[in-house]
Amino acid sequence: MGFFEGLARIGFAIIQIGFVLALAPLVQGFIKTLKARRQFRLGPALWQPYYDILKYFSRGEVVSEHTSWISRVTPYLVFGCMAAAAGLLPLFTQAPLAFAADLIFFVYLFGLARVFTVLAGLDSGSAFGGMGSSREMMVAVLVEPGLMLVLFAAALRAGSTNLSDIITRFSSSGFNTFTPSHLLGAAGIAILVVAETGRLPVDNPDTHLELTMIHEGMLLEYSGRSLALMLWATNIKQLLIISLAVNLFVPWGVTASLEPVPILVGLLFYLLKVLGVAAALGLVEMLRPKVRLFKLPVFMLSAFILAFLAVIADNVVR
Amino acid sequence: MDTVKLLDFSALILLFSTGLLVVSRRLELAIGLLAFQSLVLAFISVLVAATTGIEHIYLASILTVLVKVVGATAVLIYVLRKVKMRRETGLMSRGLSLALVVGLILVSYNTIHPIKLANTISSPNSLPVAMSMVLIGLFIMVSRKKALMAVVGLITIENGLFLIALSTTYGMPLLVEFGIFFDVAVGVMLMGFFAFHINTVFETINTDELNRLKG
Amino acid sequence: MIFLATSLLYISFACYAFGILSAFCFSLWPTRAILFGYTFATIGSVTGLAAAILFLREPQSQRLELFTAFRFTNAGFEILIDPLAAFFLLIICLGGSLVSIYAIGYSQDYIKQGKNVSLLVAGYNFFFITMLAVVLANNAFMFLVAWELMSLVSYFLVSFEHEKKEVRKAGVIYIVTTHFGTAFITASFLLLFLAAGQNLSFDAFRAGTGAGFSDAARNAVFLLALIGFGTKAGLMPMHFWLPRAHPVAPSHVSALMSGVMIKTAIYGLVRISFDLLGGRTVGAGTSSMVTVGADAGRVLPPSWWGILLLIVGLVSALLGVLYALVEVDLKKLLAFSSIENMGIICLGLGVALIFYSLPLPNAPALTVLALFAAFFHLLNHTVFKSLLFMGAGAVLHATHTRNLEQLGGLIKSMKWTALFFLAGCLAISALPPFNGFISEWLTFQALLGLVSYGPELWHKVIGLLTLGGLSLTGALAATTFIKAFGTGFLAQPRSQAAVHAHEVSKTMRFGLGLAAALTALLGLGAAGVLALLKPALEQWTGAGSSQAVNPLWSLPSSNLANSGNTNVSGGAGNLNLLILLLPLVLIIVGWGIARLLGGKNRRAIDETWACGNTLKPSMEYNSISFIKPLRRVFQFVLLPFREVKITYRIEPYFVERIEYQSGIKSLLNSDTFRLARHFLSYLNTEIKVIQNGSVRLYLSYILVTLLILLVFTR
Amino acid sequence: MPAFLYLTLLPCLPLAFVALGLSRLHLRARQSTVIILAGTIGPVVATVMALVSAFNVFTAGPVVAGEGIFYLDALSALMLAVIALVSLLAVTYSIPYLNREMAHGVITISKLGWYYFWLNLLIPAMYATVIVNSLGITWVLVEATTLVSAPLVGFYGRKESLEATWKYIIIAMVGISFALLGILLTYVASLNNLPESGASLDWTFLLKNAASLDPALMKLAFIFILVGYGTKTGLAPMHTWLPDAHSQSPSPISALLSGALLNCALYGILRFNSLTKSAVGPEFSSGLLIIFGLLSIAFVIPFMIKQIDLKRLLAYSSVEHMGIIVLAVGIGGELGYFAAALHIFNHAIAKAFMFCVAGEVTERYHTRDIRQIRGIVHSAPLLGTFLFAGTLAVTGTPPFNVFVSEFLVITGAFASHNYWAAGLALALLGVIFASMLYHCVAMAFGRANELILPSDGASTVPVHPAMSLPDSSGASGFNLAAPHMPVQVASVSALSGGSSNEELALSGPDASGTWLDRAAFRRARTGLLTLDKPSLAARQTRPPKRRLAVEHIKTKSKSEQTNNRVALLILVLPVLTLLVLGLWVPSFVQDWANQVGAVLR
Incomplete structure (x- = not known):
């Protein structure tokens, strides 16, 4: 990698990360608006998440007397992790940091962010934070094997654990990509996206009711710019998960070329796919009630089994 | 009557007396039977000595009379007087004892049967009888409770051994023989002493009472 | 280089020995015993670490014959430093370097408690010597002696606070379990010993496990070694001693045991399965031998x-x-x-x-x-x-x-x-x-x-x-x-x-x-x-x-793309390690953005929200x-239980007292041990009848034994 | 050279009578030293001589001496060396041991004389056993060892020791009678098959002609020998007398019995095993020996696991080790015999050492009850170390010598493809290790004063001699609650020279608390010292557990402290031997063991 190529990559990375940062609240707004419309409400504005984040940034924060530096570091760390992950994922072109776009690293970056979020939830000593943390880890434990296995299923088919490679390979092989294994994997990840984005029926992102909340509980003690960063990071994570799912399993439009036209087409495709999934998420959220916490294992186990079958099917059919 | 017949006859007498010993309840009777047994043995040894002409067997027969017929009996009678006890009760029934004794005799015959001895004057019965006496002696020790009867059993075993030595080997080398007699003498005395001592300390010579050490 | 490395290794051993000596010399001045003993341990570890690195950089094997325990079966003390041994040397000395300094501070508490710390210090140093001996041994006899000594020393270290009943119990469970493990290892080695023509040297083992060694024996060796070493490594289900023994030891000893000692079991497993039983090239013979391709003539493990x-x-x-x-x-x-x-x-x-x-x-x-x-x-x-x-x-x-x-x-x-x-x-x-x-x-x-x-x-x-x-x-x-x-x-x-x-x-x-x-x-x-x-x-x-x-900052992956191609260098599956630092950079970016969008942060400190109560x-x-x-x-594995006991003042309205108890039942739980104990006490009570004190019974044993022998063995 | 052989036996015999005679001279307690000296010289000199003889044999080969009466080969030499070293340890350890027993008033001068009398008879008897040529004389001498050791077993004259002695005599004599039968049969065989050469029981003769002996007779003979000598050796299930006798005798005697005397009977088995093998073929006797070996190892386990008597534990361990030796001989092969030779030596040293350690523990805690002994490493650190070293040695743990020989036994079993025997032995030895170590840890660790005892009655194994009755010729006064007594109720020690039965001297710093009433005390006098029949009330209301203060374990008189130190000093040498031989077997020792192996073959 020459020096100028390196500079160019860095520049590209900055652009992509910036793009994701900018787009993430919009997706959140889109889902909220969609839900509101479907419920025949006016709902908040499409841009409301941006307003919120900006507003929180400009406010001062109130910090609990029991917290330590963990709470203070966490928002930045979580935000950093999410932003880094944004640079790893190929969206509509190759990922800027494709040489390191390892899927295990990708997932574990989320893990790092989650660990700190959970620690921050425990830090204040509040029962709400503890509860949120506790539940968050439970969901994480349940999600993890399935998610990894779904990703591994894709990796095994593509012959690489590099996300960029995988997606390039899938998109270049056209309709041949659609094997039973692929479909099983897609079904598996559909379940996991719901869980990872913290949406109904797993978590309810809209409420602070202690019976239902998971993620919000951990953020309860946050205010001001910390809260802004945390919310923003959550939005980024949601977008990344959606992007990961659609790019892995509906890989068209992701281009390897640097020509402007394919890139523009790719961008268009990408936006459409993301908004499509977002819409689906919103619809599911309207139709499904929140499932009981201890029903979740079955939910997750099905994802795991789908992923498992995906690999087996792949090997047997091939 | 030739020597072998005589030997055979004496051996059977020995076996018979040993059988009686097993079922005798009265201790004095048992000691008497034991003395009788030793006497028969002394007789056999004289017989063997006369037949073979080996002189030290005479010595052995004299020792037998001295140590076993006179010495052991005296010690046992003395202890018996001291501990003031005559009968033993609560034993295995006579029938069962005898059945077991018959079993032991069968085992002995079975054991000795295949062995072919070339060089002895022994009767066909003397060796199995001797073996039976050894086993019955041990059986007496197992089945009888009083310490005195243990001594009686032990002497029976010794008598069996002596019979084997006599009937197969014309006695052991002299030194060994003396050693054995010496040991028997000391052993019986020691046992008598301890039986007596036990009686003073435990106020009984019932060996079943000696069961503090276990596990 | 090798000379340097060997000298460093000797120095390292000497330092541990000095550590033991100084611990005893200063047994009347515990502070000094701690200071000197652990300092020597630190120096020894660091020199050992240096030696290990040197050995790894110069990978030819080093052999040292120490002395023969007894000629028969060639049992003796010999050392082989091959790369595997050097790696474990590295592990042990690394552990030592990290823990020894810490131990100086940690052990001070024991002085106040009036414990005999010089024993702790001496045992600590000796522990290193035994562990090093285990990984350097090139002879089954030396290995077993060192292995058992290692267990014993660690046992005594675990039992350091033996005034506590819990500690004693854990210690006994530990040493007994590990002793049984050693029995398996012994059996495993002895099978190899037979293959090696009645020679206990590892060199002979290597030579003897070729074609002439039957598959059944090979499998038996591996299984015995797996059980034996698995016990030490704490693999399930032979793990039960570990969670008892490690916690009760002094913490620096726990650190060593968990961090270093149980690794020697992995060493043994690798040594046996890769090296001693390894797929050596041999002439012809066993069923598992490869006959074609690049591996021709190699005996492969199943x-x-x-x-x-x-x-x-x-x-x-x-x-x-x-x-x-x-x-x-x-x-x-x-x-x-x-x-x-x-x-x-x-x-x-x-x-x-x-x-x-x-x-x-x-x-x-x-x-x-x-x-x-x-x-x-x-x-x-x-x-x-x-x-x-x-x-x-x-x-x-x-x-x-x-x-x-x-x-x-x-x-x-x-x-x-x-x-x-x-x-x-x-x-x-x-x-x-x-x-x-x-x-x-x-x-x-x-x-x-x-x-x-x-x-x-x-x-x-x-x-x-x-x-x-x-x-x-x-x-x-x-x-x-x-x-x-x-x-x-x-x-x-x-x-x-x-x-x-x-x-x-x-x-x-x-x-x-x-x-x-x-x-x-x-x-x-x-x-x-x-x-x-x-x-x-x-x-x-x-x-x-x-x-x-080659690329310094990247690691290999299995490079799944190129099936059939063994070149795992570079390319698609690699993780670039520099990227690990990316989040760090972006944390700063996040801070920058926050600063940019919100200006200087204003932070107020207040209570945690507890629904209006004071947080307790x-x-x-x-x-x-x-x-x-x-x-x-995970209740199907953990088997949680809870017991709630409520006593009422006036039933069912006024509760006087609630007792709540919850916990889990281990799969290999105390019931299993209790069963074993019951069995033992059954043995104790029932079988003790055999020796019930009756002399007549004893005599009957002789009679019966005699009769059995007379009837059956002729 | 031959002169030495007779002399080995000589030093002890006269001194036996000297010791006995001296004790009759109404010496004052202080002058007991003279008796001890007289009793000690003989064995010590004999040790030197025996070692020289053994060395001679090892370097110069077998010796026939004394017009064919004595025969020494490598096996005899090994046994000589074992007896020599063990008896040396026993007699030297006897000095501090008996000194303290005298000081505690447990034994009198007269008893001391008898002790050395019998000891000085026992040691030459053992020596003679292994060096005479005739197997018949060997039998006589083995029998003699029973007879002279019996009084030593019953030395304390307590009920338990009497009982043990009685069982010892009865069972050993019965067993030995069977051995005589075996010898007779061997003699018959030699008469039968070798009429020309003139039958004899001489080993030199039998060894030459073993191959031509009648197999059927030799089989029968071996069965009787195995059962007979096996009884005296302590092979299960004929071992039953052994735990009693070895635990009831004074500790030095226990060491001698376990370390040396068992080997004398074993010597007979080994000799006959060689004969039988050449006459019958190897399978027969090997099979039997392996079975009896494994049986002996297995049999003791239930008794070791929950043993409450320290010395009984060790006695059972002796049974186990005899089993291992027999197993090794049964396994055979170069390795097996080598291992057997080494193990005979190793076990003797380790077990003798261990019994001495047990004696020390008993001296300090005044009980053999494992449940009442706690915290030795606190109260006596060196002794605690010895206890651990001994336990580890006896259980065959590196770096101690028994490990080497046990390892070789297992190795030999593998080499001769006796996989099941090897596996079984490994497993059983593991269990034995567990139980021995469990007891050792219980005694060594913890704190002495944490001991909690149910106060409703002492154990069934209280019986340190100090709590016992004096012998009939002994003293008649009693002292309640002597300072070193852990259990007040049981703390009755005899004082020699007390005035009368009724005059109870109540003394001691912690003599407060509940005193025994006279009735209880009389009961105590008549032997129920341990209150193992507690009153009904006590049994019903299970009183709270009592914490015993054993602080006074450390407060001792000066002479007692000296004796303690001397005893520990004596034990340093054996423990070093155990350690060194565990890591390195010198090549001359290997040569010798090989020679022994050649004899065993």
Whole structure:
């Protein structure tokens, strides 16, 4: 990698990360608006998440007397992790940091962010934070094997654990990509996206009711710019998960070329796919009630089994 | 009557007396039977000595009379007087004892049967009888409770051994023989002493009472 | 170079010996005994570390004949320093370097308690000598002597606080279990001994395990070794001694035992399965010999050995972490986590063994990859488990409790300890950029290689299950250590002990800091570690089978794309280690954005929201409540129970008292032991009738024995 | 050379009578030293001579001496060396042991004389056993060892020791009678098959002609020998007398019995095993020996696991080790015999050492009850170390010598493809290790004063001699609650020269608390010292457990302290031997063991 190529990559990375940062609240707004419309409400504005984040940034924060530096570091760390992950994922072109776009690293970056979020939830000593943390880890434990296995299923088919490679390979092989294994994997990840984005029926992102909340509980003690960063990071994570799912399993439009036209087409495709999934998420959220916490294992186990079958099917059919 | 017949006859007498010993309840009777047994043995040894002409067997027969017929009996009678006890009760029934004794005799015959001895004057019965006496002696020790009867059993075993030595080997080398007699003498005395001592300390010579050490 | 290395090794041994001596010399001045003893241990460890690195860089084997114990069967004391031994030398001395300085501070408490610390110091130094002897031994006799001595010394170290009943009990369970393990190892070695023509030297073993060695014997050797070494390694289900023994030892000893000693079991397993039973090129013969291709003439181990290791490893990893999850005793939690990590190491080892047994063209490269995963995780575990045990020791030192429910809020009173402990937690949870992540990543890659290249379907199935299991393990481990750190160090103190906690002494902090720094350094410098370990990894697959080392900042993966191509260098599957630092950069970016959008931060300090009440420690989530959902999810394994006893003043309205008890039942629970004990006491009471004191009974034994012999044996 | 052989036996015999005579001279207690000296010289001199003889044999080969009465080969030499070393340890350890027993008033001068009398008879008897040529004389001498050791077993004259003695005599004599039968049969065989050469029981003769002996007779003979000598050796299930006798005798005697005397009977088995093998073929006797070996190892386990008597534990361990030796001989092969030779030596040293350690523990805690002994490493660190070293040595743990020989036994079993025997032995030895170590840890660790005893009655194994009755010729006064007594109720020690039965001297710093009433005390006098029949009330209301203060374990008189130190000093040498031989077997020792192996073959 020459020096100028390196500079160019860095520049590209900055652009992509910036793009994701900018787009993430919009997706959140889109889902909220969609839900509101479907419920025949006016709902908040499409841009409301941006307003919120900006507003929180400009406010001062109130910090609990029991917290330590963990709470203070966490928002930045979580935000950093999410932003880094944004640079790893190929969206509509190759990922800027494709040489390191390892899927295990990708997932574990989320893990790092989650660990700190959970620690921050425990830090204040509040029962709400503890509860949120506790539940968050439970969901994480349940999600993890399935998610990894779904990703591994894709990796095994593509012959690489590099996300960029995988997606390039899938998109270049056209309709041949659609094997039973692929479909099983897609079904598996559909379940996991719901869980990872913290949406109904797993978590309810809209409420602070202690019976239902998971993620919000951990953020309860946050205010001001910390809260802004945390919310923003959550939005980024949601977008990344959606992007990961659609790019892995509906890989068209992701281009390897640097020509402007394919890139523009790719961008268009990408936006459409993301908004499509977002819409689906919103619809599911309207139709499904929140499932009981201890029903979740079955939910997750099905994802795991789908992923498992995906690999087996792949090997047997091939 | 030739020597072998005589030997055979004496051996059977020995076996018979040993059988009686097993079922005798009265201790004095048992000691008497034991003395009788030793006497028969002394007789056999004289017989063997006369037949073979080996002189030290005479010595052995004299020792037998001295140590076993006179010495052991005296010690046992003395202890018996001291501990003031005559009968033993609560034993295995006579029938069962005898059945077991018959079993032991069968085992002995079975054991000795295949062995072919070339060089002895022994009767066909003397060796199995001797073996039976050894086993019955041990059986007496197992089945009888009083310490005195243990001594009686032990002497029976010794008598069996002596019979084997006599009937197969014309006695052991002299030194060994003396050693054995010496040991028997000391052993019986020691046992008598301890039986007596036990009686003073435990106020009984019932060996079943000696069961503090276990596990 | 070799001369230097050998001299350094001698110096290292001498230092440990001096450590023992000085401990006894200063037995009347305990402070000095501690200072000198541990300083010598530190010097010895550091020189040993240097020697190990030198040996690894000069990978030809070194032999030293010490003396012969007895001529018969060639039992003697001989040393072989090959790359494998050098690697474990590195592990042991690394552990020693980290822990010894810490121990100076930690042992001070025992002086106040009036304990005889010089024994502790001497035993500590002797422990190193025995461990080194184990990994350097080139003779089964020496190995067994060193092995048993190692167990004994560690047993005495575990029993250091023998006034406590719990300690004595744990100690006895430990030594007895490990003694039985040794019996299995002995049997395993003796089978090899037969193959070697009645010679106990490892050299003869190597020569004797060729074609003439039957498959049945080969399998028996492996299985016996697996049971024997598995006991020491704490693999399920032979693990039960570990969570008892490790917590009760003095913390620096726990750190050594968990961090270093149980690794020697892995050493034994590798030594036997790869080296002594290894696929040597031989003439002709056994059924498992390859006849075609590049591997022609190699006796290959059956691949079910590796599969078995995978299964054992997976079970250990999962159950280990589940028990760690529900544990409230900090050191016990760490001990269970050791079981988990030994399981993970076994996963790498299992994959390596499977590929080692397959005559595939790319098998050597994959073997090296998997072996690297195992070895690197071993190294990492040494670092972070030592760190965590030292951290737990610091907490114990400061609060005199290991119970997480009694802790809390220590991050304020023990700033440095908390920071270092957190580093250990992140590392052991396999989070980037710490070292645990790298080895977990490597293990994933190895397993993916197995699924990808394993020729049989059941290779794939087991590989996949293991992949899922490993992910689950990772998540559970993270939860466990979040719990440990979150309830131990965060929020408000839950007891007076925690309130009055204080930061520990400088020496202790130094040890902790060193280990914490290493967790990060090893994560970023993983490629350097690979370069260092290269000789140890290539020892059985031939030089050049790990060509992927060249780009300094990247690591190999199984490079799934090019099936059939063994070149694992560069390319698609690689993880660039620099990227580990990316989040750090972006943290700063985040701060910048926040600054940009919101200006200077205004921060006010106020109470935590507690629905209007004052927040009390009793209102916090504690460690049990934190994992309660997971405990319920995994109740089919953990078998939780709860008992609520309510006494009423006036039933059913006025409650006087509620007693609540909850916990889990271990699968290999105390009932199992109770059963064994009942059996023993049955033996005791029933069989003792045999010896009931009746002389007549005794005589009847003689009679019966005689009769049996007379009737049956003629 | 031959002169030495007779002399080995000589020094002891006259001194036996000297010791006995001296004790009759109404010496004052202080002058007991003279008796001890007289009793000690003989064995010590004999030790030197025996060692020289053994060395001679090892270097110069077998010796026939005394017009064919004596025969020494490597096996005899090994046994000589074992007896020599063990008896040396026993007599030297006797000095501090008996000194303290005298000081505690447990034994009188007269008893001391008898002790050395019998000891000085026992030691030459053992020596003679292994060096005479005729197997018949060997039998006589083995029998003689029973007879002269019986009084030593019953030395304390307590009920338990009497009982043990009685069982010892009865069972050993019965067993030995069977051995005589075996010898007779061998003699018959030699008469039968070798009529020309003139039958004899001489080993030199039998060894030459073994191959031509009648197999059927030799089989029968071996069965009787195995059962007979096996009884005296302590092979299960004929071992039953052994735990009683070895635990009831004074500790030095226990050491001698376990370390040396068992080997004398074993010597007979080994000799006959060689004969039988050449006459019958190897399978027959090997099979039997392996079975009896494994049986002996297995049989003791239930008794060791929950053993409450320290010395009984060790006695059972002796049974186990005899089993191991027999197993090794049964396994055979170069390795097996080598291992057997080494193990005979190793076990003797280790077990003798261990019994001495047990004696020391008993001296300090005044009980053999494992449940009442705690915290030795606190109260006596060196002794605690010895206890651990001994336990580890006896259980065959590195770096101690027994490990080497046990390892070789297992190795030999593998080499001769006796996999099941090897596996079984490994497992059983593991269990034995567990139980021995469990007891050792219980005694060594913890704190002495943490001991908690149910106060409703002492154990069934209280019986340190100090709590016992004096012998009939002994003293008649009693002292309640002597300072070193752990259990007040049981703390009755005899003072020689007390005035009358009724005059109870109540003394001691912690003599407060509940005193015994006179009735209880009389009961105590008549032997129920341990209150093992507690009153009904006590049994019903199970009183709270009582914490015993054993602080006074450390407060001792000066002479007692000296004696303690001397005893520990004596034990240093054996423990070093155990350690060194565990790591390195010098090549001359290997040569010698090989020679012994050649004899065993």
